[in-house]
Amino acid sequence: MSAPTMSGLSAAVTVLASVVARFPDLPAVDVHFSTIFPDQVELSAHSGLAAFEAWREALGIDPWAVVLGVQSGGTTHRLNARTVFTGVRLCLVGYSEIAVPVAGLGVAS
Numbered sequence: 001m002s003a004p005t006m007s008g009l010s011a012a013v014t015v016l017a018s019v020v021a022r023f024p025d026l027p028a029v030d031v032h033f034s035t036i037f038p039d040q041v042e043l044s045a046h047s048g049l050a051a052f053e054a055w056r057e058a059l060g061i062d063p064w065a066v067v068l069g070v071q072s073g074g075t076t077h078r079l080n081a082r083t084v085f086t087g088v089r090l091c092l093v094g095y096s097e098i099a100v101p102v103a104g105l106g107v108a109s
Contacts, residue, residue, distance in 0.1 A: 004035035004038070008035065008038045009033050009035070009038050011038070011039055011087065011088050012033045012038060012039065012040065012041045012088055013033070014086075014088075015041055015085055015086050015087070015088040015090070016031060016033075016041055018085070018086055019041075019043075019085065019090075023055075023058050026051075026054055026055055026058055027045065027047065027050075027051035027054055027055070029043045029044055029045045029051065029055065030042075030043070030044040030045075030046065031043060031044075032044065037089075039087075039088055039089060040088065040089040040090075040091060041088060041089070041090055041091070042090075042091040042092075042093060043055060043090060043091070043092050043093070044093045044094075044095070045092075045093070045094045045095065046095050048094075048096050049077070049079065049094050049096045051094065052079050052092065052093075052094025052096075053094075055092050056081055056092060059083050059085060059090065059092065060083070061081045061082075061083050061092065065081055065082070065083075066079050066080070066081045067079070067080045067081070076095055076096065076097060076098060077094075077095065077096045077097075077098055078093065078094070078095055079092075079093065079094040079095075079096075080092070080093055
């Protein structure tokens with residue numbers, strides 16, 4: 001088995017360029033590519049849920065498709081949503097601090 005090459009990420013890089021061109025005014029997010037999942041791009045919003053929601057709406061992801069989780073000992077909300085955009089899987093993730101930690105929750109794995 002040969003080692004992954006940068007050309008294996010070309011679909012993910014191309015979809016990122018397309019997203020930037022199509023939605024230039026959306027809030028900036030962290031972008032993650034991986035050789036493990038070369039047909040996937042993760043967009044992570046760490047600045048609150050408004051950025052996540054703006055991206056969710058722009059990408060046409062149904063609100064009922066969003067999965068809510070709690071992590072970091074009950075101090076952080078994590079929203080997850082997935083879609084396919086021009087043939088590449090997009091994983092949208094949003095993080096937001098919880099003002100009052102959720103009692104009884106440990107760190108999520």
